[in-house]
Amino acid sequence: MRALLRSHRSWLCRPKRVAGLAQKLGQIDATSAHAEITGKLAELKVRQLNEIMRSCGLTQGTGKAHKVAALGDYICASQELALRRFQDLHQRHPQALSEAHRDMVPKEVVSIDIGFRNLAFAHIAQSGKVLEWQRVELLKEANFEPWTLASVVEAFVSDLLPVRNALTCTYVIEHQRFRSQGSAAVTDSIMVNNLIEALLYANLRHAGAHIVAINPALISAHWGLSDDPGSMESEPALVADVSPTAKPPKIQRSKRSECEQTKHVASLIAHMDEVLNEQKQLTSTQHMLIQQALGKDPRRKRAVKGSARDLSVLVEKGSKSLSAMRETRRRLIKKERAVSIVQSWILDSLARHASSCDGGVGGGEAIVKVVRQHLDSLLACGAEPLGPGRHMDFPLAIADMFSHEKKKDDLCDCLTQGVAWYSWQRNVVDILDRYGSSQQIITTPI
Incomplete structure (x- = not known):
């Protein structure tokens, strides 16, 4: 039972609104729900699992067992988040799972591209409207002083970054690398960026935010x-010009x-x-x-x-x-x-x-x-990146800001990251409808 309790620490972190016995029963039901989800996934072929993970923006990994386990954990956590958001918004249980799944997609997303010189963030509404879009210079040069880094990141979060709770907003943060182009050396800029990433998580978690780490390689693959x-x-592959009989040294x-x-x-x-x-x-x-x-x-x-x-x-x-x-x-x-x-x-x-x-x-x-x-002559990205009939909406002031910006690539990185994540969430909702567990309704109390 201790192992079971440890596996559901995130569930136990919520306010206790039911008795201890009911919580234990809920944990058992949650385990059954997870088993139900993984059972459905295990019936799929590896090719089908890869397609699902790709459509949800997940790293595929190797081996069917790993894919089933990783995808099962993701679906279970996503369904629990959807139910929690639905219940907090409507103060009732959903009549059907699909009713709750729609609330998993947050009303807003804040996408952050980390860099100590050029940090950029985009605040995007679910409708596709860009609410805020900025590039910020946190530091002029790499600095490893803990007090300086902590104060700079804290000021950025409190003064510039739009801070929202987990009920309505998700923060999508580019996951930082530890090596550059396969080099064994770790540069100063990479070290500082990793420190900033950790401090951002600490400040946003303290504010009660919901945070998702994004592999930048998945964003590149999504947009080609x-x-x-x-x-x-x-x-x-290079083929040597050698006859079948001749065997050169x-x-x-x-x-x-x-x-x-x-x-x-x-x-x-x-x-x-x-x-x-x-x-x-x-x-x-x-x-x-x-x-x-x-x-x-x-x-x-x-x-x-x-x-x-x-x-x-x-x-x-x-x-x-x-x-x-x-x-x-x-x-x-x-x-x-x-x-x-x-x-x-x-x-x-x-x-x-x-x-x-x-x-x-x-x-x-x-x-x-x-x-x-x-x-018509652009890349095959389409003018409706959020789905049919859903366009991006840039207020004139924001479009004018971008036209004068010299470091356009940093602004573009954070925006394409946020839009890609939003497009993945539509697929996640469909996956929850197909492979989610009905027992989650029982395990998530009001």
């Missing part, structure tokens, strides 16, 4: 930001393979330069359209530099330098794509403002026509 021509997955084959690999990486980098230039052209054009839609004189189009290196020059740099160059190109393409996606949402929002306000936004019908024509 990491699907670039320089990824390792896109490289074809292993050393010669190794040298030839290394040379071919270097040429292949060099060609990838040259292609990535072309992709990056095209992406910069797109984001630059979007920026000019945003300026025009806001009634401002469009700034001069950003010059896009072509690659001056040919393949022979790239090959001479060697495999180690080429690997670093490819990683740099990959990060730049990812940033440009994120900015392009967010700017497409802003353009769509401004076009709808112009249509509804009869030209109240700078370009009127002309800008609506131009924007609609331009949206």
Whole structure:
């Protein structure tokens, strides 16, 4: 029974509104509910489990047993959160599980992209309206003084960050890494960012907030930001030109393979330069359209530099330098794509403002026509990221702020993170309807 009590510490943290015996019975029922959920999941194939976890924004892991256990824990916790929110809002038990599941999706989400120099957060309503969007410089340089870090984070949470309780809001925080690009060294910036992450959790938990950690790789996969021509997955296997009978020395084959690999990486980098230039052209054009839609004189189009290196020059740099160059190109393409996606949402929002306000936004019908024509050429992100008929809504002041912001990528990271999480929650509600347990209604007291 002690192990059972430990497994339900979060359940016992709620106010005690029933007698001790009833609580113990509730724990037994909760265990049965968890067993019911995992039993349903165990009947699924691994491919089906992967699809469910991907649609909910969960790390898939390896092995069916691990997937069933992890997904079962997540569904059980999500259903309990939905029931708790429903009961706190309506002061009654739901008549059906689906009635409560809809309340699992919070009215608001605050998405935070951590950085001690460039911390950004986006406050988003369930409707898709951006309520607040800021980039904040917490520190000018890395600082390890506990008192300084604690006071800076405390001031940020109390003075700038919108603080809401777990009933109506969820805080989505980018989970920090401990290594940079596989390097064994831990840089000062990574250490400070991890400290800030822990302090943010402490301050928000003290305020009674509901917090969710997000793996940034899942966000990149959701928006297709990491699907670039320089990824390792896109490289074809190199096949040596060797006849079945001839067997060249292993050393010669190794040298030839290394040379071919270097040429292949060099060609990838040259292609990535072309992709990056095209992406910069797109984001630059979007920026000019945003300026025009806001009634401002469009700034001069950003010059896009072509690659001056040919393949022979790239090959001479060697495999180690080429690997670093490819990683740099990959990060730049990812940033440009994120900015392009967010700017497409802003353009769509401004076009709808112009249509509804009869030209109240700078370009009127002309800008609506131009924007609609331009949206068709964007990435396959869609103008309705929150679902059919649900658009992002940017107030004019916020759109104007973004158009003047120099570090657009940080603002875009926190916004795409929050929007992706909201889109996952719609899938979670469907999963709860299909695989949730009816016994949860019994175990969650009023």
